[in-house]
Amino acid sequence: MMIDLFASYATTRDLLPDQGSITWVGIAETEALVELLGNPTREISGATMDDVCATAMDLSGEEAIVLVSQHGGWTVLFEPTPFCGSDPRAFQQFSAHSAALNVSWTVNHDVWVTYASGGQIVARFDPLDLAAVQPKSGAVWLRELPVTSSQLAADWMAACLALGEHLSGIGLDANWLRAGHRGVVVRRSPVVNTAVSHLDLDDDELAAAQQDPRVAAVIAEPTEDKLPLITELIARIAVSSANLPGHVLVDRAFQLITTDPDHRGDTPEMRAQLRAWSNDLVRQANAAFESSEANGSGHVLPGHETAHGRLLLQGAAVETLIRALANDDPAYVAYKTASQAQATHPNTANGDAGRLRALLLAAHHIYEQG
Known part of the structure; x- marks a missing residue:
């Protein structure tokens, strides 16, 4: 049940860094996803979340690192910075042939959740301000969520992780967070200043x-x-x-x-x-x-x-x-x-x-x- 799934993530926020981005994508072709983030330059095998956070501190401004984990038909991406997965253009490409969910948060407590399907942004919102969902039609999707507005307000991270597991079947529990995955350093693509x-x-x-x-x-x-x-x-x-x-x-x-x-x-x-x-x-x-x-x-x-x-x-x-x-x-x-x-x-x-x-x-x- 979703209420049990939400409760299971009650303490997970304590295990995550002060800023980051997690993206669940409904495809298993990880190479294509990584290339959307930038040009891969090197890999770190068996990298943990802590490893990529530490590596990110030493990268140049033109580089980024992403933790990649593929399970069945879904792939999970974690980025300590920058938040490539929350870029609307890259995110729409992530979801071109499936669905994708992203949660990004900053040290300033700025939080955004984005869901896309079929290459279109369905909803983008601050979990503490659902009335400002973008686009407005996303309010329909919000009402149908298996997690409630009260759960998002009480613990947005637990609610988002529960929603990610509900969609993908992938549980980002303490074992996953501490396990070794694929770390990929990419040279970021130039960001186009879209109107x-x-x-x-x-x-x-x-x-x-x-x-x-x-x-x-x-x-x-x-x-x-x-x-x-x-x-x-x-x-x-x-x-x-x-x-x-x-x-x-x-x-x-x-x-x-x-x-x-x-x-x-x-x-x-x-x-x-x-x-x-x-x-x-x-x-x-x-x-x-x-x-x-x-x-x-x-x-x-x-x-x-x-x-x-x-x-x-x-x-x-x-x-x-x-x-x-x-x-x-x-x-x-x-x-x-x-x-x-x-x-x-x-x-x-x-x-x-x-x-x-x-x-x-x-x-x-x-x-x-x-």
């Missing part, structure tokens, strides 16, 4: 993005130099979506967001002031809920229809400004800012939802290229 408009934007989202020349320029060529603009545009969508009232803190926040991070001297103080404002908005929302007719009917929920819901949306917009001012990798900041901005319930009719999704994909695309 985001080709990556899971539906027609309405693409049309909305192209209505704003700045967003259109971003998705046409999603490059690192556009990250400050991406973060600013995301924050402005959040403030507009939540109808956040004019406030000196909003003006000051945007002054800092549009300033070079190396010259944001008072950012910590600004984040503290924004945090206090966010907390106050949540308190106001709770008070409004207590005095409303909705009291006793459930939880305080964000939304444009009620006074308490609108206050929560405004709090989410302030939280978006806080994310935009984080001191971290700019691509990671942009992506996390976009994820938070979704909590402001951007309008689909006026195109804000489509533009936000385009910017989120652009930020994630740049982060993966990095």
Whole structure:
């Protein structure tokens, strides 16, 4: 039973490295899979997961190492870095004649799960944010998963390993993780900088993005130099979506967001002031809920229809400004800012939802290229 399979992986996360990528592919031709990752240059026989992690530290920037293990009609690939298996283009080729599942995670706790079949991406999602699944049609596949949303939220690694074993019949237990497999060093193929408009934007989202020349320029060529603009545009969508009232803190926040991070001297103080404002908005929302007719009917929920819901949306917009001012990798900041901005319930009719999704994909695309 799947519940037993999920439970069997409860402690497996402790045996895995802080970052990595595992891919299950429904074919046994391992040579073809390895060549999709790059040009094989040498092999390490009997390599363990720890061995490939150690080897990866000594490789040049143009090389990568992958642990390959073939069982029956399926092959498992583990990559310590980079995450070639999570590249949408390579992944679509993996699944051209079968199915493939990938889970990739970083030291920053950024997690992505991707499933493809017949050369098409069926679903790509953050296990802690299933509502943001890409493409939107992937929500149907998510509902049919043998692992539940609560299991993904409780232990995404256990849920993903259980799903991988359910699909392939291959159990990545402690014995497998410590056993010797085939280690292959490859010279990575150049990564093509594909426009985001080709990556899971539906027609309405693409049309909305192209209505704003700045967003259109971003998705046409999603490059690192556009990250400050991406973060600013995301924050402005959040403030507009939540109808956040004019406030000196909003003006000051945007002054800092549009300033070079190396010259944001008072950012910590600004984040503290924004945090206090966010907390106050949540308190106001709770008070409004207590005095409303909705009291006793459930939880305080964000939304444009009620006074308490609108206050929560405004709090989410302030939280978006806080994310935009984080001191971290700019691509990671942009992506996390976009994820938070979704909590402001951007309008689909006026195109804000489509533009936000385009910017989120652009930020994630740049982060993966990095």
